[in-house]
Amino acid sequence: MSRDQVVEVAAERPYQVIIGHRLHDRIPGLVGEDARRAAVLHPPTMIEAAERIVHALDVSGIEPVRIDVPDGEAAKTAQVAARCWSVLGTAGFTRSDAIVGLGGGATTDLAGFVAATWLRGVRYVAVPTSLLAMVDAAVGGKTGINTPEGKNLVGAFHEPAGVLCDLDTLTSLPLPELRSGLAEVVKCGFIADPEILSLIEADPAVAPDPAGEVIAELVRRAVQVKAGVVSADLREATSVGTRIGREALNYGHTFGHAIEQHERYRWRHGEAISTGMVFVAELARHAGLIDDALAERHRSILASLQLPTSYRAGTFEALRALMAVDKKSRGTTLRFVVLHGLARPAILAGPAPELLEAAYADIC
Structure with a gap:
C-alpha cells in the first residue's frame, strides 16, 4: 500500500x-x-x-x-x-x-x-x-x-x-477498541466486499495490528464500501420494500443499538453491532433467506476477532421496545437489514414475532 x-x-x-x-x-x-x-x-x-x-x-x-x-x-x-x-x-x-x-x-x-x-x-x-x-x-x-x-x-x-x-x-488505541472497529469492517464485508472477510479469515490475529499492512487494506476497502453506498444514496432515500440503498450500512444496527441502550452504553459500539449481526443473520436464516453456512460464518469471523456473538436471556421484551424507536422503523413496523446471500443486502419489514424470538433464542 x-x-x-x-x-x-x-x-x-x-x-x-x-x-x-x-x-x-x-x-x-x-x-x-x-x-x-x-x-x-x-x-x-x-x-x-x-x-x-x-x-x-x-x-x-x-x-x-x-x-x-x-x-x-x-x-x-x-x-x-x-x-x-x-x-x-x-x-x-x-x-x-x-x-x-x-x-x-x-x-x-x-x-x-x-x-x-x-x-x-x-x-x-x-x-x-x-x-x-x-x-x-x-x-x-x-x-x-x-x-x-x-x-x-x-x-x-x-x-x-x-x-x-x-x-x-x-x-x-487499546486492543479492545481496535477489535470494536473491526466489527464495522466485517459488516462491510458481508454487505458488499467479501474480500474483507477473506483477508480476516486468512489470519485473524494480524487484522487488529495497527502497524500492519492488513489493517491499512481493511480500512481502504471498508471506506470504499461506504463511499460507494453513500454516493448512490445520499440521504437514505432508496430503501423501499426489499430494495435497499444507504440503509445497508445499518446491517446489525437495529438490534445492536438496542443492546447499547439496554447496557447504558457500557458496551462498545462494535461489540453491540457484532452481536446485532449474528442476531440478524439468524433472523435471515429462520426466514429462509440465507443458509446455515452463511449464518455460521458470521459467528466464526466475529469470534475469531474476539468480538461477542451472544447476549443474555430474559431481555427480549425490553430490547424489542427499544428497537421500536429505531430510525429504520416505520410506525409500529420493525425493519431489519438482512442478507439474501453474501453481499446481497435487503430490507425485511415486519418479521413474524416467532422469527424474532427464534433468532433471539439462538444468540442467548
Missing part, C-alpha cells in the same frame, strides 16, 4: 477520504482559504493531536479555537452541542469559517452536527482517530446526537469537506 491513498465520495459536494500517515498539515487546505477561524472539537485524550492541528492552522493564518468535549457518547448531548454553539457565537464564527472534528465516532458525530446547525451549515473537516470512526462515523455525512429515548435520534445530513484517516493514531 502506498503512503497515502484517496477514496473519492461522489456526494452533492464531492470530497475525498485520505488514508495515510501524518496528515495534520492538510487541515488548512480543507478548511478553505476563505476561513478566518476554525474550531477544533476534541476530547481530552486528543490534546497532543489537537495542538498539532492548532499549530498547522495558526501558521496558515487561520485563527484556531479549541473546544474540549467529553469522551465517547457523553459528548453527544444537546447540552454539549449548546456549549459548542455558545463558543462559536462568542468567537464570532461566520459562514465562511469551519469546524474540525478530531476524535472517535462520537466526536465526529457531534462536530458534524454542530457544523450542520451553526448558521444552517458551515464547512466541516473530519479527522477520525479510531478505527471505528475511520470506517463508519466520519464518512457519509450523517451527524447527530443522542437523547434519553435513543441513539442518534436528532441529527442532520452534512457532508464533510474532507476526511483525514491518519493511521498513526491507531497505534495508541
Whole structure:
C-alpha cells in the first residue's frame, strides 16, 4: 500500500477520504482559504493531536479555537452541542469559517452536527482517530446526537469537506477498541466486499495490528464500501420494500443499538453491532433467506476477532421496545437489514414475532 491513498465520495459536494500517515498539515487546505477561524472539537485524550492541528492552522493564518468535549457518547448531548454553539457565537464564527472534528465516532458525530446547525451549515473537516470512526462515523455525512429515548435520534445530513484517516493514531488505541472497529469492517464485508472477510479469515490475529499492512487494506476497502453506498444514496432515500440503498450500512444496527441502550452504553459500539449481526443473520436464516453456512460464518469471523456473538436471556421484551424507536422503523413496523446471500443486502419489514424470538433464542 502506498503512503497515502484517496477514496473519492461522489456526494452533492464531492470530497475525498485520505488514508495515510501524518496528515495534520492538510487541515488548512480543507478548511478553505476563505476561513478566518476554525474550531477544533476534541476530547481530552486528543490534546497532543489537537495542538498539532492548532499549530498547522495558526501558521496558515487561520485563527484556531479549541473546544474540549467529553469522551465517547457523553459528548453527544444537546447540552454539549449548546456549549459548542455558545463558543462559536462568542468567537464570532461566520459562514465562511469551519469546524474540525478530531476524535472517535462520537466526536465526529457531534462536530458534524454542530457544523450542520451553526448558521444552517458551515464547512466541516473530519479527522477520525479510531478505527471505528475511520470506517463508519466520519464518512457519509450523517451527524447527530443522542437523547434519553435513543441513539442518534436528532441529527442532520452534512457532508464533510474532507476526511483525514491518519493511521498513526491507531497505534495508541487499546486492543479492545481496535477489535470494536473491526466489527464495522466485517459488516462491510458481508454487505458488499467479501474480500474483507477473506483477508480476516486468512489470519485473524494480524487484522487488529495497527502497524500492519492488513489493517491499512481493511480500512481502504471498508471506506470504499461506504463511499460507494453513500454516493448512490445520499440521504437514505432508496430503501423501499426489499430494495435497499444507504440503509445497508445499518446491517446489525437495529438490534445492536438496542443492546447499547439496554447496557447504558457500557458496551462498545462494535461489540453491540457484532452481536446485532449474528442476531440478524439468524433472523435471515429462520426466514429462509440465507443458509446455515452463511449464518455460521458470521459467528466464526466475529469470534475469531474476539468480538461477542451472544447476549443474555430474559431481555427480549425490553430490547424489542427499544428497537421500536429505531430510525429504520416505520410506525409500529420493525425493519431489519438482512442478507439474501453474501453481499446481497435487503430490507425485511415486519418479521413474524416467532422469527424474532427464534433468532433471539439462538444468540442467548
